[in-house]
Amino acid sequence: MSGIAENKSILRCEEIEVSYGAFKAVTNVTYEFKPGFLYGLIGPNGAGKTTLMNALSGRAQLSKGRVFLNDQEITGQSPHARTWAGLGRSFQITQIFAEMTVFENLRLAAQAHRFRLQPFWRPVGKFKEIANDAERVLSEIGLEGFGHVNAGSLSHGDQRALEIGLALLSEPKVLLLDEPLAGVGHDVAEKAVELIRKVSQGRTVLLIEHNMDVVMEISDEIIVMLAGEILASGEAETIKRDPRVRTAYLGEEE
Numbered sequence: 558m559s560g561i562a563e564n565k566s567i568l569r570c571e572e573i574e575v576s577y578g579a580f581k582a583v584t585n586v587t588y589e590f591k592p593g594f595l596y597g598l599i600g601p602n603g604a605g606k607t608t609l610m611n612a613l614s615g616r617a618q619l620s621k622g623r624v625f626l627n628d629q630e631i632t633g634q635s636p637h638a639r640t641w642a643g644l645g646r647s648f649q650i651t652q653i654f655a656e657m658t659v660f661e662n663l664r665l666a667a668q669a670h671r672f673r674l675q676p677f678w679r680p681v682g683k684f685k686e687i688a689n690d691a692e693r694v695l696s697e698i699g700l701e702g703f704g705h706v707n708a709g710s711l712s713h714g715d716q717r718a719l720e721i722g723l724a725l726l727s728e729p730k731v732l733l734l735d736e737p738l739a740g741v742g743h744d745v746a747e748k749a750v751e752l753i754r755k756v757s758q759g760r761t762v763l764l765i766e767h768n769m770d771v772v773m774e775i776s777d778e779i780i781v782m783l784a785g786e787i788l789a790s791g792e793a794e795t796i797k798r799d800p801r802v803r804t805a806y807l808g809e810e811e
């Protein structure tokens with residue numbers, strides 16, 4: 558491997574493959590994710606986007622290939638170990654505790670992170686710092702007024718924001734977002750896009766999103782998948798003009 562290329566990427570996968578029996582959901586994917594970039598991952602249903610994200614986060618087992626975070630090989634590490642190493646993710650399916658308040662949800666995640674960092678903390682400062690972490694993220698995700706509301710009674714859009722907040726509490730360097738706008742109404746989508754922009758400051762984000770306008774507007778680089786492989790990648794304008802993408806994905810003839 559070239560030393561220069563390795564130093565430039567924060568996350569890298571080499572020739573990865575995920576198989577379900579004889580079916581290859583992801584095949585021969587090699588990619589370097591640069592620090593501070595926002596990547597939009599697109600492709601038709603079943604193209605392998607979520608599987609690729611799962612392969613990076615450790616939720617899908619590789620049948621081939623390797624994954625590196627900051628040049629450290631993480632192939633075979635558990636999702637938890639990867640989270641601790643700086644690879645965070647939020648899910649397509651809601652992960653929040655509906656019966657607990659928004660603040661309690663955040664505080665639990667903050668507590669898990671703090672205890673992992675410093676398991677032998679003195680209890681005196683502990684609760685204050687955990688509460689501060691939770692407050693900071695509450696404001697970062699724009700839910701300041703909702704700390705005491707039960708998470709289950711938040712609007713769908715605010716629940717998605719809370720999920721992003723839970724992921725932020727592990728202080729990820731790389732954040733994987735699987736359809737954070739899914740089911741979010743038009744009226745709040747703009748707010749959600751702003752949140753994604755905000756959380757992408759100073760970190761690398763990989764975003765799966767079906768809304769093409771959003772992806773084209775927000776991404777520094779777009780990765781197009783088709784049938785388990787990367788068909789094309791590049792800036793929005795390049796991708797929009799790519800005849801392979803237009804034919805295979807956007808459904809247009811050249």
Ligand SMILES: Nc1ncnc2c1ncn2[C@@H]1O[C@H](COP(=O)(O)OP(=O)(O)OP(=O)(O)O)[C@@H](O)[C@H]1O
Pocket residue numbers: 577582600601602603604605606607608609
């Ligand atoms: N656990 C599994 N067992 C068997 N097949 C699976 C499994 N998970 C995914 N697949 C298959 O792998 C392929 C890729 O699925 P994946 O969910 O990664 O696609 P996607 O691009 O994220 O699609 P969508 O946009 O619909 O979410 C699909 O054909 C899917 O049916």
